[in-house]
Amino acid sequence: xxxxxxxxxxxxxxxAGMLFAGIIEGGTQAIQGFLRLQVTPARLVSDFVAxxxxxxxxxxxxxVGFLGYVFLAINRLKLSGASLAALFTMxxxxxFGKTLFNCLPIMLGVSLSAFLVRKKPRDYxxxxxxxxxxxxxxxxxxxxxxxKSVFSLPISFAIGLGIGLILPPMAIAMLRLHQGxxxxxxxxxxxFLGLFAASIFHAAGADILPLETWGxxxxxxxxxxxxxxxxxxxxxxxMEDPKNIxxxxxxxxxxxxxxxxxSGRLPSDFSDFVSxxxxxxxxxxxxxxxxxxxxxxxxxxxxxxxxxLFTILGFSFFGKHLKNVLPIVxxxxxxxxxxxxxxxxxxxxxxILFGTSLAPxxxxxGPLLGFVAGFLHLVIVDRTCAWxxxxxxxxxxxxxxxxxxxxxxxIDWYRSSKVx
Amino acid sequence: xxxxxxxxxxxxxxxxxxxxxxxKKLVISLHxxxxxxxxxxxxxxxxxxxxIAEIEQGLKMHQRPELxxxxxxxxxxxxxxxxxxxxxxxxxxGARVDKTAEGGIMINFWxxxxxxxxxxxxxxxxx
Numbered sequence: 001x002x003x004x005x006x007x008x009x010x011x012x013x014x015x016a017g018m019l020f021a022g023i024i025e026g027g028t029q030a031i032q033g034f035l036r037l038q039v040t041p042a043r044l045v046s047d048f049v050a051x052x053x054x055x056x057x058x059x060x061x062x063x064v065g066f067l068g069y070v071f072l073a074i075n076r077l078k079l080s081g082a083s084l085a086a087l088f089t090m091x092x093x094x095x096f097g098k099t100l101f102n103c104l105p106i107m108l109g110v111s112l113s114a115f116l117v118r119k120k121p122r123d124y125x126x127x128x129x130x131x132x133x134x135x136x137x138x139x140x141x142x143x144x145x146x147x148k149s150v151f152s153l154p155i156s157f158a159i160g161l162g163i164g165l166i167l168p169p170m171a172i173a174m175l176r177l178h179q180g181x182x183x184x185x186x187x188x189x190x191x192f193l194g195l196f197a198a199s200i201f202h203a204a205g206a207d208i209l210p211l212e213t214w215g216x217x218x219x220x221x222x223x224x225x226x227x228x229x230x231x232x233x234x235x236x237x238x239m240e241d242p243k244n245i246x247x248x249x250x251x252x253x254x255x256x257x258x259x260x261x262x263s264g265r266l267p268s269d270f271s272d273f274v275s276x277x278x279x280x281x282x283x284x285x286x287x288x289x290x291x292x293x294x295x296x297x298x299x300x301x302x303x304x305x306x307x308x309l310f311t312i313l314g315f316s317f318f319g320k321h322l323k324n325v326l327p328i329v330x331x332x333x334x335x336x337x338x339x340x341x342x343x344x345x346x347x348x349x350x351x352i353l354f355g356t357s358l359a360p361x362x363x364x365x366g367p368l369l370g371f372v373a374g375f376l377h378l379v380i381v382d383r384t385c386a387w388x389x390x391x392x393x394x395x396x397x398x399x400x401x402x403x404x405x406x407x408x409x410x411i412d413w414y415r416s417s418k419v420x
Numbered sequence: 421x422x423x424x425x426x427x428x429x430x431x432x433x434x435x436x437x438x439x440x441x442x443x444k445k446l447v448i449s450l451h452x453x454x455x456x457x458x459x460x461x462x463x464x465x466x467x468x469x470x471x472i473a474e475i476e477q478g479l480k481m482h483q484r485p486e487l488x489x490x491x492x493x494x495x496x497x498x499x500x501x502x503x504x505x506x507x508x509x510x511x512x513x514g515a516r517v518d519k520t521a522e523g524g525i526m527i528n529f530w531x532x533x534x535x536x537x538x539x540x541x542x543x544x545x546x547x
Contacts, residue, residue: 077486123489172493179498180491265501267491272481273506364501412500 003276007079010236010280011069011087014229019062021221026055034059038101041144042136043211044390045346047096047303050215054222057095057303064094067103068129075122081269081279081317086129088314089184093133095303095310097393101142102135105157109164116165124168130186131167133393134160137197140391145206163193178404179412180266181364183319184357187397188405194388194398201389208389214346215302222301226291226309233280233287240277252277256285263363264319271317283316286325290353299349308353315356324363324370325356331374339379351381354396358404365411377403423457426531429496430459430508434527436496437475437503438463443524456513456532464524472517472525478505479515479529 022030033056037048048057068090072083079087090098110128111121121128142149142156167189174188182188198208241248255278259270270279290312299305312320332348332355335341341348355377362370381399392398431448438446443463451458467475488510495507508529509515515529 075486080484082484082487082491119489120485123485125486126490168490171490175491175494176498179500180494181501263501265504266494267487267506269487273477408500415500 003271004078006236006240006276007084007271009239010232011065011079011084013232013235015062015065015069015091017228017232018058018065018225022055022058022062025221026053026059029053030055030059032056034063038099039143040099040139041211042097042099042102042139042393043144043208044136044385044393044395045096045212045214045304045350046136047213047215049095049219049222049303049306050213050217054219058221060099061091061094063100064098064103065091067100067107071107071129072125075120075125077122077125081271082126082267083129084271085183085314085318086126088310090129090132092307092310092314093135093393095307098132098135099139102138102160103132105138105160106131106134106164106167109161110167111164112161113165113168127168127171127186128164130184131164131171131190133186133190133397134163134167134193134391136393137163137194137391140208166193174401175266178401178408181360181408182357182397182400182404183264183266183315183359184354184394184397184400185266187357187392187394187399188401190392190394191384191388191398191401194392197391198387198389208391210386211390212346214300214304216300217302219301222306223295225301225306226287226313229310229313230284230287230291233283237277237280248277251275252281254278256281259321260323262321263360264321264324265360265364266319268319268360269317270319270321279317282321283313285322286316286320287313289322297343299344304346304350305353308350312353312356315359319363320356320359321363324359327362327367327370328356328358328374328377331371331376332378333374334371335375335378338375341378341382347382347385348378351378351396351399354394355381355400357397357400361404361407365407369407369411373403373407376406426511427457427459430511430531432496432499433503433505433508434459434461436499437505438527440503441465445522445524453532456530458528458530461527462520462524464520464522466523467519467525472519475505475525475527476515476517479509479512479517479527481506481509483513484510 033052037052037060068087107128110124110131114121114124138156138160142152171189175185255275258274259278259282262268332351336343336348358373361373377399381396384399385395443465445464448461492507492510512529512531518526520526
């Protein structure tokens with residue numbers, strides 16, 4: 001099967017699978033729950049599974065995913081490693097923050113920004129998709145300020161457009177701070193913007209109380225969701241040449257080995273550089289390991305945890321692999337024990353999953369610096385959420401961007417200033 | 421982006437790549453056309469076939485507007501770590517890598533608008 005068709009089939013099966021599972025299992029109640037999610041505060045940490053149930057959340061994830069997919073199609077962009085990472089990030093965060101309501105204005109705003117500088121919306125499509133991290137800010141204005149809907153809805157939409165308009169210049173500027181060594185660049189961008197947004201509201205006297213909805217109920221569907229995605233990935237590898245499966249897996253393994261040799265620095269599109277089947281195998285290995293790790297430590301499979309897993313799956317096509325991720329995770333886990341944090345609390349658990357944003361540091365500068373980056377990440381991520389009041393969904397991306405900037409600036413200075 | 425900035429960034433990334441192995445000679449030339457431009461670089465360091473294939477792969481990344489306008493902005497600026505020819509590849513309309521008689525390589529690539537056709541570039545290839 002052609003590579004583009006394989007990726008399209010992969011995404012369509014997953015989106016349709018989750019939509020059907022949500023509707024068939026939950027019926028009209030699930031649809032009502034899905035509608036309720038659109039008007040629910042979405043700041044960190046708002047576990048949609050705990051708020052509206054598994055089925056409603058699956059419908060939300062699927063619809064947000066379809067929004068991203070249609071957006072790519074409208075912009076005539078083919079599915080690739082980068083767009084798959086953006087799509088899976090959108091889907092992942094639709095488990096705990098993104099909704100159709102809060103994604104749309106930002107995506108439109110970014111597209112308008114492209115017109116402002118005489119580009120096409122497709123040029124900023126990735127910024128638009130990743131930029132939906134600011135979704136909770138829209139929901140905050142619409143439903144948390146206590147203003148009448150007739151005013152708050154159009155205002156929140158207009159502010160969403162405004163945020164979209166300024167995201168491209170900010171995202172590009174932030175990229176230069178860490179030079180592509182933090183994969184969630186939009187996390188640093190959204191966190192930076194969220195810091196200003198929260199400060200303005202604070203100065204105006206609005207209380208931004210912390211939210212923490214964190215589900216702990218066991219749901220077999222959610223535990224089985226990741227293996228389902230990985231099985232679809234396996235099916236997609238097989239479909240590339242079903243008549244010659246042994247040779248196909250040998251080639252996939254060789255390509256996977258090539259991926260392990262890459263640094264993962266932005267933009268490392270494994271499907272372009274190596275192959276789609278190698279990237280799928282990377283996804284299976286990485287996804288399975290994190291899934292088993294979570295099962296072993298008996299972590300809850302709630303919305304935010306699934307969001308972390310989905311984001312890892314997406315970025316297994318765009319920068320993350322076993323070799324560059326492990327030192328980061330090790331650094332975070334050691335920091336958790338050194339500072340006596342609760343491994344099962346939202347902060348540390350999500351740091352293990354999302355801290356892998358720093359993978360390019362270990363990929364380029366070695367596992368020791370990767371370990372240090374992971375360690376520092378855990379220290380700072382604990383504080384950053386309070387800075388932006390949970391308005392920016394990629395809080396770990398914000399912390400990872402700051403950590404990467406610190407490390408990169410020191411290495412850059414040392415290498416450029418050292419007299420040879 | 422001003423054209424001038426793009427020339428500087430493309431040349432900077434290309435030079436960063438070619439200079440990493442300390443060639444004794446490096447010549448980079450820029451030729452402007454009405455609707456595009458051509459950059460050529462020649463060095464004198466021997467390159468293995470594998471390396472040439474890697475260079476070609478990086479430069480022949482098909483045009484990716486969504487990557488070029490976002491991550492492509494790191495082109496020629498953020499030089500910590502390995503040079504990334506794919507950042508050039510996202511921008512170019514065509515590229516070619518040939519071995520030279522001196523033992524080095526010559527890299528050619530063309531950048532232009534949708535109307536620009538590298539095949540009808542006015543500079544004679546032999547010149």
